Amino acid sequence: MSSLPLFHSFVFTAWIAAAAAANSTPPNVILIVTDDQGYGDMACHGNPWLKTPNLDRLHAESVSLEDYHVDPVCTPTRAALMTGRYCTRVGAWAVTEGRQLLDPRETTMAQVFAASGYRTGMFGKWHLGDAFPFAPQFRGFQDVVCHRAGGVGEIGNPSGNDYFDDTYFRNGTPEKFKGYCTGIWFDEMLRFIGDDQRAKPFFVYLPTNAMHGPFTVAEQYSEPYAALGIPPERAKFYGMIANFDENLGRLFDALRESGLERDTILIFMGDNGTAGGAGAKPGDGFNAGMRGKKGSVHEGGHRVACFVRWPARFKGGAKVNALTCHRDWLPTLIELCGLNAPSDVKFDGQSIVPLLDGNAKDWPEGTLFIERQADGVQM
16 A cells, blocks of 8 residues: 555656657546446447447547456445555445545545646546545545535435435535536536636546436436337436437537547546346346346456547557456556656556557456455445
8 A cells, every 4th residue: 555645745747847758748638437337338339229329439439448347336446446456455445334435545546647737627426435535625636526425315415316406516515506417527527628727638537426326317318218118227227328428429529629639538438337237137138248247246247348539649449359457547547648657656557558559569468356345235
């Protein structure tokens, strides 16, 4: 475990110097993590019912990591993603009872970006601790709008929250918002991206609470699936995905219209296997032929989609078949963005830049460990 204090005591050189050394302008980064959306919960991966035109477009324009793995439930994935380290090393290996708190001595992805001169924003679901010193505004994020706990209606949130017109927390202060949760996260991200501080690159972490249960969405999104004879709860789950897909299209438009598209790295991934897209029995829903779903140590519990688009550098439509995981992203982004890595942190992941560039030769085979410490609750 790193011995760093709350916000980072290690010395960074200025991001401008790092950028000059790399002879390029640092790219912007948007990291999107959807909740409980499995590998098969999108049309581009063969789902016969879902309509996901914007996810399909992102898949076609991205490098796709075909053997990409996370942890089987929410918090462990988020902790490992933010630190580049196994969740058991960083204190957040379950979803409740204090085991969802990311050790404040650990260095987060946001802290690395912020100390390297980036504007940092986080919008959506944190699930790594809500109070000082755990909340995202104390972990390197300068602009935060989020709900608390593992879901918008759980303890720590206002009792009336139900995904629509909820009260969330702006940098720790409660605020009433109008609209559906997913749209609000995208609204706040687009506000942040449109900030006039264009001299600085930005890092956005957008972890949605959708498609986490309870499955609820406006009927206009779920009805087309109910009309196909899909069971009501799954139709709502699919409707939540359709709503997310629509908001992803808004992001595409905003990046194009602002001229930021070419120089922005856009990463999309799920946090664990599907919660609502497949059942336990074969043929119940669609799970891309995998065994297991959310919470399972079988492949369907931890192999998820991961698409990476950077028009200035990566070849759209490329596929990476090598074994990769969520712990790889922090060391990878340090290399891609010319960030200064903390000198006393040992990552469990590795940079996969050669794989993304298509230049990897004789990439070594590896082994990942998947841990699931059952606590009686799945989130």
